[in-house]
Amino acid sequence: MNHLETSYKTHDNQELYLQAWMVDSPKASLLLVHGLGEHSSRYLPLVEKLNAAGVSIFTFDGRGHGKSAAGKPTAYFESYEDYLKDIDALYGKVKSYVPGVPVFIYGHSMGGGLVAAYALKYQPETAGMIMSSPAIKPAEGTSILLIAVSSLVSKYFPRLKALQLDAQKISRIPAEVEKYLNDPLVYTEAIPARTGYELLQMMRFIQENASNFSLPFLLMHGTDDGLTNPKGSELLFEKAKSSDKTLKIFPGAYHELINDLDREEVMNLIVNWIEMRIPES
Template identity: 80%
Template sequence: MKHLETAYKTHDGKELYLQAWMADVPKAAMLLVHGLGEHSSRYLHLVEKLNEAGVSVFTFDGRGHGKSAKVKPDAFFESADDYLKDIDALFGKVKSYSPGLPAFIYGHSMGGGLVAAYVLKYKPEAAGVVLSSPAIKEAEGTSKILIALSSMISKYFPKLKALKLDANKVSRIPEEVQKYLQDPFVYTEAIPARTGYELLQLMNYIQGNASEFNLPLLLIHGSDDGLTNPKGSELLFENAKSADKTLKIFPGGYHELINDLDRDEVMNLIVSWIEIRLA
C-alpha cells in the first residue's frame, strides 16, 4: 500500500494535515473522519484491512487536532460548520482522486456526529456511511442548567477547559488506554467550551433532522460506551429513511470499538459491509 501526505488550505486559511493510503488495486475510496481529541494516524490497523479489500483511505487531522494543530493539539475549533466545510471539500478531493469508484465516508465519535450532520446538510453522493460510536445524543442526565449555560460560556470564554473525558472509557484493554494517554498527538486535557458547545448544537441538529438521512448506513456502538451515548445511534437508526441500514450494538463494548476486546469482529464487520456493497 502506498502512503501519501500533504497539506490542505481551508476556506478560512487554516492548514490541515492530510494523508492517504492507496490500495494496490482500488475498488473503492473512503474519507475517514477521526474523533474528538485524537488524530488520523490511529486508524492504521483498520486502514490495512480496508486496503487489502481494495479500499483506498483518505483522512486528515481536524482543526485543533493532531498534526493540524499549530503548536500542540488543543481540540479547539470555532465552528462545527467550518469543520463540515472541510469535510465537504475533502470528500470532493477523494472523489476526484478516485474517479468512477464508489466513495464511502467513515466517522468515529465526534467524527461520526460530524459525518451524520454532513450527510443531512450537504446531501453528498456517497456509496455508504459507517458511523462508529457517533456523538448524536448527549449523555443521560446531562444538566439542563449546564446546557443553558454552555452558550454563554462558549461566547465569553471559548477556550475555557470545560469538560474532562475519562480515558479509561476508551477501551477495556489497559494497553490501549496507555497508548492513548502516551500519544503526543492525542489531546487528553479538558475539552474547550466552544468545542463542547458546537458539538452540542450539532447533536441537536442531527436529532431534529434524523429522518432526512437516506444513504446506506452501518452504525456500530458499544453498549457500555461511557463517552458517547449508544441511544444516539439507536435514534438515528430508527429515524433514518435509508432503505439499507444496519445497527450493531456490541455487548459490553467501550468507546473505541476498533481498539477494544471485539476489535477483530468489529473490523471484519466494517470491511465485509463495504465489500457486500461493492459486489
Template identity: 75%
Template sequence: MKHLETSYKTHDGIELYLQAWMVDTPTASLLLVHGLGEHSSRYMHLVEKLNDLGVSVFTFDGRGHGKSVKGEPTAYFESYEDYLKDIDALFGKVKSFVPGVPAFLYGHSMGGGLVAAYVLDFKPEAAGVILSSPAIKEAEGTSKLLIAVGGIMSKYFPKFKALKLDASKVSRIPSEVEKYLKDPLVYTDPIPARTGNELLIMMRSIQAKANEFDRPVLLIHGSADSLTNPKGSEILFERARSKDKILRVFPGGYHELINDSNREEVIDVIIRWLKERI
C-alpha cells in the same frame, strides 16, 4: 500500498494535515473522520484491512487536532459548520482522485456526528456511511442549567477548558488506554467550551433532521460506551429513511470499538459490510 502526506488550506485559511493510503487498482475510496481529541494516524490497523479489500483510504487531522496544529493539539474549533465544509472539500478531492469507484464515509465519535451532520446538510453522493460510536445524543441526564452555562462560556470564554473526558472509558484493554494517554498527538485536557457547545448544537441538529438521512448506513456502538450515548445511534437508526441500514450494538463494548476487547469481530463487521456494497 502507497502512503501520501500533504496539506490542505481550508476556506478560512487553516492548514490541515492530510494523509492517504492508496492501492494500485482501487475497488472503492473512503474518507475517514477521526474523533474528538485524537488524530488520523490512530487507524492504521483498520486502514491495512481496508487496503487489503482494495479500498484507498483518505483522512486528515481536523481543526485543533493532531498535526494540523502548530505546537500541541487544542481540540478547539470555532464552528462545527466550518468542519463540515472541510469534510465536503476533502470528500470532493477523494472522488476526483479515485474516480469511477464507490466512495464511502467513515466517522468515529465526534467524527461520526460530523459525518452524520454532513450527510444531512450537504446530501453528498456517498455509496455508504459507517458511523462508529457517533456523537448524536448528549449524555443521559445532562441538566438544562449545565447546557445554558456551556452556551454562555462558549460565547464569552470559548477556550475555557470546560469538560474532562474519562480516558479509561476508551477501551477495556489497559494497554490501549495507556497508548492513548501517552500519545503526544492525543489531546487529553478538558474540552474547550466552544468545542463542546458546537458539538451539542450539532447533535441537536442531527436529531431534528434524522428522518432525512437516506444513505446506506452501518451504525456500530458499544452498549457500555459512556463517552458517546448509544441512544444516539438508536435514534438515527430508527428515524433514517435509508432502505439499507444496520445497527450493531456490541454488548459491554467501550468507546473505541476497533481498539476494544472484541476488535477483530468489529473490524470484520466493517469489512464485510463494505465488501457487500462495493
C-alpha cells in the same frame, strides 16, 4: 500500499494535515473522520484491513487536532459548520483522486456525528456511511447545568477548559488506554467550551433532522459507552428513511470499538459491509 502526506488550506485559511494509504487498482475509496481529541494516524489497524480489501483510505487531522494544530493539539474549533466545509472539500478531492469507484465515508465519535450532519446538510453522493460510536446524544450523566450554560460560556470564554472526558472509558484493554494517554498528538485535557457548545449544536441538528437521513449506513455502538450515548445511534437508526440501514450493538463494549475487546469482529463487520456494496467488476 503507498502512504501519501500533504496539507490542505481551508476556506478560512487553516492548514490541515492530510494523509492517504493508496492501493493499486482500488475497488473503492473511503474518507475517514477521526474523533474528538485524537488524530487520524490512530486508525492504522483498520486502514490495513481495508487496504487488503482493495480500498484506498483518505483522512486528515481535523482543525485543532493532531498535526493540524499549530504546535500542541487544542481540540478547539470555532464552528462545526467549518468542520463540515472541510469534510466536503476533502470528500470532493477523494472522488476526483480515485474516479470511477464507489466512495464511502467513515466517522468515529465526534467524527461520526460530523459525517451524520454532513450527510443531512450536504446530501453527498456516497456508496455508504459507517458511523462508529457517533456523537448524536450527550453521554448519560452529562451535566444538565453545563448544557444549559454552554452557550454563555462559549460566547465569553470560548477557550475555557469546560468538560473533562474520562480516558479510562475508551477501551476495556488497559494497554490501549495507556497508548492513548501517552500519545503526544492526542489531546487529553478538558474540552474547550466553544468546541463542546458546537458539538451540542451538531447533535441537536442531527436529532431534529434524523428522519431526513436517506443514505445507506452502518451504525455501531457499545452498550457501555460512557463517552457517547448509544441511544443517539438507536434514534438515528429508527428515524432514518434509508432503505439500507444496519445497527450493530456490541454488549459491554466501550467507546473505541476498533481498539476494544471486540475489535476483530468490528473491523471484519466494516470490511464485509463495504465489500457487499462494491459492484462485481
